[in-house]
Amino acid sequence: MRTVGVEEELLLVDPETGEPQALSSAVLARAAMDDEDQAVFEKELHNQMLEFATHPQSGMGELRAEIIRCRKEAARHAGEIGCTVAALATSPLPVRPSVAVGRRYHWMDEHYGIITQEQLVLGCHVHVSVESDEEGVAVIDRIAPWLSVLSALSANSPYWQGKDTSYSSYRSRVWQRWPSAGPTEPFRSAERYHRRVASMVATGVLLDEGMIYFDARLSRRYPTVEIRVADVCLHADTAVLIATLARGLVETAAREWRAGVEPAEHSVSLLRLAAWRAARSGLTEELLHPVTMRRMPAEAVVRALLDHVGDALTETGDLERAQDAFAELLRRGNGARMQRELLRRTGSLQDVVIECVRQTQA
Numbered sequence: 001m002r003t004v005g006v007e008e009e010l011l012l013v014d015p016e017t018g019e020p021q022a023l024s025s026a027v028l029a030r031a032a033m034d035d036e037d038q039a040v041f042e043k044e045l046h047n048q049m050l051e052f053a054t055h056p057q058s059g060m061g062e063l064r065a066e067i068i069r070c071r072k073e074a075a076r077h078a079g080e081i082g083c084t085v086a087a088l089a090t091s092p093l094p095v096r097p098s099v100a101v102g103r104r105y106h107w108m109d110e111h112y113g114i115i116t117q118e119q120l121v122l123g124c125h126v127h128v129s130v131e132s133d134e135e136g137v138a139v140i141d142r143i144a145p146w147l148s149v150l151s152a153l154s155a156n157s158p159y160w161q162g163k164d165t166s167y168s169s170y171r172s173r174v175w176q177r178w179p180s181a182g183p184t185e186p187f188r189s190a191e192r193y194h195r196r197v198a199s200m201v202a203t204g205v206l207l208d209e210g211m212i213y214f215d216a217r218l219s220r221r222y223p224t225v226e227i228r229v230a231d232v233c234l235h236a237d238t239a240v241l242i243a244t245l246a247r248g249l250v251e252t253a254a255r256e257w258r259a260g261v262e263p264a265e266h267s268v269s270l271l272r273l274a275a276w277r278a279a280r281s282g283l284t285e286e287l288l289h290p291v292t293m294r295r296m297p298a299e300a301v302v303r304a305l306l307d308h309v310g311d312a313l314t315e316t317g318d319l320e321r322a323q324d325a326f327a328e329l330l331r332r333g334n335g336a337r338m339q340r341e342l343l344r345r346t347g348s349l350q351d352v353v354i355e356c357v358r359q360t361q362a
Helices: 024-032 060-079 103-112 114-118 133-154 170-175 190-202 236-258 268-281 298-308 310-316 319-332 335-346 349-360
Strands: 004-013 049-053 084-086 123-129 216-218 224-231 286-288 295-297
Touching (some): 004 236, 004 349, 024 060, 049 060, 060 084, 060 236, 084 349, 103 114, 123 236, 133 190, 133 216, 133 224, 133 236, 133 268, 133 286, 133 298, 170 224, 224 236, 236 298, 236 310, 236 319, 286 298, 295 298, 298 310, 310 319
Antiparallel strands (some): 004 049, 216 224, 286 295
16 A cells, blocks of 8 residues: 655744744754654744655545644744744735745745745645655656645635635645746656756756655655645644545556556646636635546545546545545635635634634644
C-alpha cells in the first residue's frame, strides 16, 4: 500500500483579536525544546506562518490522528508565547506580512518583490509514495486533469485583506503569481521531466529546483509525488479526504501507465481554466469535468472523481469513508462556505477567525 504524508501551513493569530502575528521564530524555538516536535515544525516564507509535516502513513486513520495531534501541538506551542493557530488559507483580516529571515527568503524578496511580500497564503501538500521517478512522472502526467477537483474540495480562502474576493480559493490565484506555478503538459518520461526542470533553473529566474512549483512534482527529498493544489483545510477530516483522493489518483494513474493508457491531451490552457473555475466556485456552482472539460455541477464532478479512483479506494478500504466524508463536506460546506456563513451570522471577520481557531483543533 502506498504511504501518504501531509504538510500543512497554519496561520499564527492573536487568540482574542484574530489578527495575524509574526511570531513563527518564537513558536519554533519553543517547539525545539520538545524532542518529539523538533522535526515536525518548520519555518515558512512569512513570520505569520507555521508548517508541520506528518510521517508517512499507510492507514488514513493513523494519518488523521497525526494531523490532529500536530495541530494541537502547534496550538500548544503557540499558546505558550501568547498566540494560537488557525487553519485558514488566507487571513480574513488585513495584514502586513513580514518575510522570514534567511538567505533563501532574502533572495526571493529581492528578485520577486511584491509577489514575495504579499504571498501570505497557506496550503496543504500531499506526498504519495511512488516506486521510481519514471512511475512518478507517469502519474503526474495522468492526474493533471483531476487536480482542480481537489482544489474545489479544499477551498478555504474567500477573504483577502478584509474583503470578500468572490472566490472560494483566492489562495490559489495568489499562488499563480510565481513564475513556475501551475499545471503542466505531459512530460512522458522522467528524463524529459528532469531536463525541463534543469532548463528552468538554468534561466536564473528560479533559485533552485525547490522553486519548481508545478501543481504536482517529484519531491526533491522523498520518493514521492507531491500534490500542491489544495488550500489548508479548516477541518482535519477534509485534509484526510484530500489525502485519500490523492493516493487514489496516484494508484489509478500508475495502473493506467502500466496498462499503456495514454494521458489526456488537455492543453495547459484548458487546465488553467479548470483551475480558475475551481478557485472561483469551490463546491457551490459548476466545475469543469476533467474528462470532457465542459461545465457540470460540482457535486457531479466530485462523484466522477470518486468513480475514477473507486477501484483503488476499494482495495485500500477507503471508498466508503471517502464517500461519507464527501457527503459530510456537502452538508457542512468547505472552509470557504463556512467562513462566509460565519460572517453572515456574526457580521465580524474577527469572529470568523476566532471560530476558525476553535474548529482547527476540533
